[in-house]
Amino acid sequence: MERSERPFVVPCRPLSWRSPFRWLALGWADLRRAPALSALFGAVIVLASLGIGALAWALGRFALLAALLSGFVFVAPLIAVGLYCVSRGLERGRVPRLSDSFALAKRVVGQAGVFALIQMVILMLWVRAGMMVEAFVPVEDGSLRSLLEFLLIGSAFGSVFAALTFAVAAFSLPMIADRDVDMVTAGISSVNAVLRNKPAAFVWAALIVGLTALGLASAFLGLGLVMPWLAYATWHAYREALDPGDWPPLD
Numbered sequence: 001m002e003r004s005e006r007p008f009v010v011p012c013r014p015l016s017w018r019s020p021f022r023w024l025a026l027g028w029a030d031l032r033r034a035p036a037l038s039a040l041f042g043a044v045i046v047l048a049s050l051g052i053g054a055l056a057w058a059l060g061r062f063a064l065l066a067a068l069l070s071g072f073v074f075v076a077p078l079i080a081v082g083l084y085c086v087s088r089g090l091e092r093g094r095v096p097r098l099s100d101s102f103a104l105a106k107r108v109v110g111q112a113g114v115f116a117l118i119q120m121v122i123l124m125l126w127v128r129a130g131m132m133v134e135a136f137v138p139v140e141d142g143s144l145r146s147l148l149e150f151l152l153i154g155s156a157f158g159s160v161f162a163a164l165t166f167a168v169a170a171f172s173l174p175m176i177a178d179r180d181v182d183m184v185t186a187g188i189s190s191v192n193a194v195l196r197n198k199p200a201a202f203v204w205a206a207l208i209v210g211l212t213a214l215g216l217a218s219a220f221l222g223l224g225l226v227m228p229w230l231a232y233a234t235w236h237a238y239r240e241a242l243d244p245g246d247w248p249p250l251d
Helices: 019-033 035-059 062-091 098-107 109-136 144-169 172-176 183-196 198-217 223-241
Strands: none
Touching: 019 035, 019 062, 019 198, 019 223, 035 062, 035 098, 035 223, 062 098, 062 109, 062 172, 062 223, 098 109, 109 144, 109 172, 109 183, 144 172, 144 183, 144 198, 172 183, 172 223, 183 198, 198 223
């Protein structure tokens, strides 16, 4: 279909609240079918997480930590695209290869950069909102009431930005790894799919938070298993949630 004839957003399908559990099952199957590549990507994720955590702990400088996190925000989408390429290859009956992941990541590096910029803008607004809450809702010494007010208001602001971050990222990155689509269209389509499938999106977000927390609780080592698993599950979430037939596939 010609670009001018395509819809504004990628059409989405209705999802059951049980769908995220199926995505996890499919992602686990991909993990078992490609153990070597999964372990390699998992090791990279663990090393990056340990490096950022160690430097933050040793130096304790907010500016350095922010710089490190900013760099990771730009690299993380490319790692995710590499993992999506594994599930994409398995779905097409191919044997996944690291060279295929590198080739796909190189091809979509521009769109992944746009995704990272969007996430950075949301992150900066989130930090600014937190600073405003701290300034306008000070915590008085020994006052439980002021502490509760600060926590409630801060959590309310934080939940809005967390929900926006999740909605943009939920299905967009797998789509740019699969179709010739710009990141803005993919991001808006992801938000649209989340808004039209709130129960499924809520369950999916809760599962992501819970599994990621388990990975962090294991001194980052569990992230080597959790992150590839979630990436493969996210690929299957995209395949079930969106109908990108009007956008040509990446070859």
